[in-house]
Amino acid sequence: MLGDPEMISFAGGNPAAEGYPLEDIIRLSDKVLREKGAKIAQYGSTDGLQEFRESALQYLIKPRGVEAAVENTLTLTGSSQGFDLMARVLLDPGDTVLCDGATFVGALQAYHMAEANVVGVEMDDDGVIPEDLEEKIVRCRPKFFYTIPTFQNPTGKTIPAARRQKIAELAAKYDMFVLEDDPYCDLRFRGETVPPIKTFDRADKVVLFNSFSKILIPGLRLGVAVGPEELLKRMSLAKQAAIAFSNTLGEAIADAYLREGLLPAQIARISPIYGRRCDRLAAGVDRFFPKGTKYVMPDGGMFLWAELPGDPQNYDLTELRMKALKEIKVGFIDGNEMSAIPGKFRNCIRLNFTREPFERIDEGLERLGAFLKIHTGVSQ
Amino acid sequence: MLGDPEMISFAGGNPAAEGYPLEDIIRLSDKVLREKGAKIAQYGSTDGLQEFRESALQYLIKPRGVEAAVENTLTLTGSSQGFDLMARVLLDPGDTVLCDGATFVGALQAYHMAEANVVGVEMDDDGVIPEDLEEKIVRCRPKFFYTIPTFQNPTGKTIPAARRQKIAELAAKYDMFVLEDDPYCDLRFRGETVPPIKTFDRADKVVLFNSFSKILIPGLRLGVAVGPEELLKRMSLAKQAAIAFSNTLGEAIADAYLREGLLPAQIARISPIYGRRCDRLAAGVDRFFPKGTKYVMPDGGMFLWAELPGDPQNYDLTELRMKALKEIKVGFIDGNEMSAIPGKFRNCIRLNFTREPFERIDEGLERLGAFLKIHTGVSQ
Numbered sequence: 001m002l003g004d005p006e007m008i009s010f011a012g013g014n015p016a017a018e019g020y021p022l023e024d025i026i027r028l029s030d031k032v033l034r035e036k037g038a039k040i041a042q043y044g045s046t047d048g049l050q051e052f053r054e055s056a057l058q059y060l061i062k063p064r065g066v067e068a069a070v071e072n073t074l075t076l077t078g079s080s081q082g083f084d085l086m087a088r089v090l091l092d093p094g095d096t097v098l099c100d101g102a103t104f105v106g107a108l109q110a111y112h113m114a115e116a117n118v119v120g121v122e123m124d125d126d127g128v129i130p131e132d133l134e135e136k137i138v139r140c141r142p143k144f145f146y147t148i149p150t151f152q153n154p155t156g157k158t159i160p161a162a163r164r165q166k167i168a169e170l171a172a173k174y175d176m177f178v179l180e181d182d183p184y185c186d187l188r189f190r191g192e193t194v195p196p197i198k199t200f201d202r203a204d205k206v207v208l209f210n211s212f213s214k215i216l217i218p219g220l221r222l223g224v225a226v227g228p229e230e231l232l233k234r235m236s237l238a239k240q241a242a243i244a245f246s247n248t249l250g251e252a253i254a255d256a257y258l259r260e261g262l263l264p265a266q267i268a269r270i271s272p273i274y275g276r277r278c279d280r281l282a283a284g285v286d287r288f289f290p291k292g293t294k295y296v297m298p299d300g301g302m303f304l305w306a307e308l309p310g311d312p313q314n315y316d317l318t319e320l321r322m323k324a325l326k327e328i329k330v331g332f333i334d335g336n337e338m339s340a341i342p343g344k345f346r347n348c349i350r351l352n353f354t355r356e357p358f359e360r361i362d363e364g365l366e367r368l369g370a371f372l373k374i375h376t377g378v379s380q
Numbered sequence: 381m382l383g384d385p386e387m388i389s390f391a392g393g394n395p396a397a398e399g400y401p402l403e404d405i406i407r408l409s410d411k412v413l414r415e416k417g418a419k420i421a422q423y424g425s426t427d428g429l430q431e432f433r434e435s436a437l438q439y440l441i442k443p444r445g446v447e448a449a450v451e452n453t454l455t456l457t458g459s460s461q462g463f464d465l466m467a468r469v470l471l472d473p474g475d476t477v478l479c480d481g482a483t484f485v486g487a488l489q490a491y492h493m494a495e496a497n498v499v500g501v502e503m504d505d506d507g508v509i510p511e512d513l514e515e516k517i518v519r520c521r522p523k524f525f526y527t528i529p530t531f532q533n534p535t536g537k538t539i540p541a542a543r544r545q546k547i548a549e550l551a552a553k554y555d556m557f558v559l560e561d562d563p564y565c566d567l568r569f570r571g572e573t574v575p576p577i578k579t580f581d582r583a584d585k586v587v588l589f590n591s592f593s594k595i596l597i598p599g600l601r602l603g604v605a606v607g608p609e610e611l612l613k614r615m616s617l618a619k620q621a622a623i624a625f626s627n628t629l630g631e632a633i634a635d636a637y638l639r640e641g642l643l644p645a646q647i648a649r650i651s652p653i654y655g656r657r658c659d660r661l662a663a664g665v666d667r668f669f670p671k672g673t674k675y676v677m678p679d680g681g682m683f684l685w686a687e688l689p690g691d692p693q694n695y696d697l698t699e700l701r702m703k704a705l706k707e708i709k710v711g712f713i714d715g716n717e718m719s720a721i722p723g724k725f726r727n728c729i730r731l732n733f734t735r736e737p738f739e740r741i742d743e744g745l746e747r748l749g750a751f752l753k754i755h756t757g758v759s760q
Binding site for chain 1: 402490
């Protein structure tokens, strides 16, 4: 349906197509194939291309205050692979995973595939609430806690530094791994940088995932895990059995991209675009959505999370979502799909603000607002 | 250790580096990024890039006599991913997988990761013996039978057409899936082409894997599965949870490569090189290895399987393998590692003939032959 030019999509997590540094990628693909084609062509290492892991550390991880060695890194075929590897290494059927109350559906899929018991932690405007996290750690004895701390998917919320420190302390206190999934952190368009949970990780219990899908291109299928060496070794063994190794051309392109120092300019180029679109989208929600709709204004990332007014149980947005696609040609993600707390987010809508340009944001929200007023009975 | 220039390796399954069509890949990478960069950059489909699946069918699968539609295909991040997906979809812990008596260690790894019970089928000079296969189907009630029918890894053997038909009939008779892993079939340097088991598959029970690792480059991480639509749909769901999608740049390069008709010339270029190296290696085994060493002369592929004389129980090649690496700087794979029949292949050595040039083949076998005569007590 995305092929239909009338379709306006707030659904996916796609970067803006005009933000892709395609000319750089074309040039670097040619360069790395000419300079080290034989190495790129050949069977690679499961852990990843050595120079890519080094440059990811130097240009991506260390600038964020995380101290780590190459032995603490593992190349991932996208962060998606990391969810799967963590699940394989740590989860037996019936084991519990804690996660943000509303969270990334792709990660939920990997945990459900492992037949895990997924329990959502309550969130406020600052993300997961440490007191509820601790209560659920004690009660559920989880194998790990999965969280997206910055510009969270789907809520757009960011966990402040003090709360991050608390999460690291809980991981140490209860000897529990934390999977810190941070693909959006560089897409900040206002406010101050917050250090990763990993920087507070005295007990070596935190695994940090960074992705190249949002800051370079998704098509490379490339991410990197930074964490406890022994855990990453086990994940590497599982990766070997699963795909042998990641595509080396993608690693070499990303490596060259980082070493040429192109990332800061790319981030400086796309973040303000996303910021303006975020503001435009928020203004449209204010104008067209039912009165009483609430959201936390994101400081970065790709998503705004709108909570429609009234009792969540009065909504069935899963049904309305399909109806909206057909009848008004507007796409969104409903809260049920991202929910790890049953019934909690029936009145919530995730709106992506990176894909569509201004006029289509306005047009789409006008259509969607009118549609919601008709079909949810919230007429104002 | 492969970095040591003195090291002569008959161990890996690496294509000859000089066989890589690097100039074509550089040119096509540039071409596809310029022509459809936005599509390649973006999130892709789990099933794979439509045009790649179509060209794989047209240029790779249909010419081998296999009738299939795009719905019967699934892009794989290398065949390795296929083993893993089959295991995830079909195997519960304790389930049985049948396979060739000696087989690919990467597939064994995936089945063991799924906690399956792996049972090897006896082989003669024509590969697996259908009578033993049927006996084991009846006795073990396997979830599927995994076989490499052409220039088998590690034995170099090829299953003749009549026996392939028999395997397809057994699959139908016992309602059992067959995983036909055929990455070497195009690397034929003598003899007549044999049709895939899939061409005899009246009951839609056979899944055929083809890989681009041996005919293009391993670094793209690209393979394709052709088989029953319903099974591939389940594998696609498992793939979605595991890595979301394969790297689209690799698919686009392979697609363009196939559509430009470059594959036949590439195969015609590398196969004779492999054939001459195979003959050279066989001559070296005749000359330097202990008297009574036997092998089946391969008609293609990458491997020759040498059986040393005498009782297999008198050998411990796993220990000798490490010793040979250190003391004479020659690498090989011992039979134990590839074995699905405990103790059966203790006297067997897999020798790769694609990696090393003539003079290093001679030198390596001279060293290895002398070493084996000393350490196995077979002094002739």
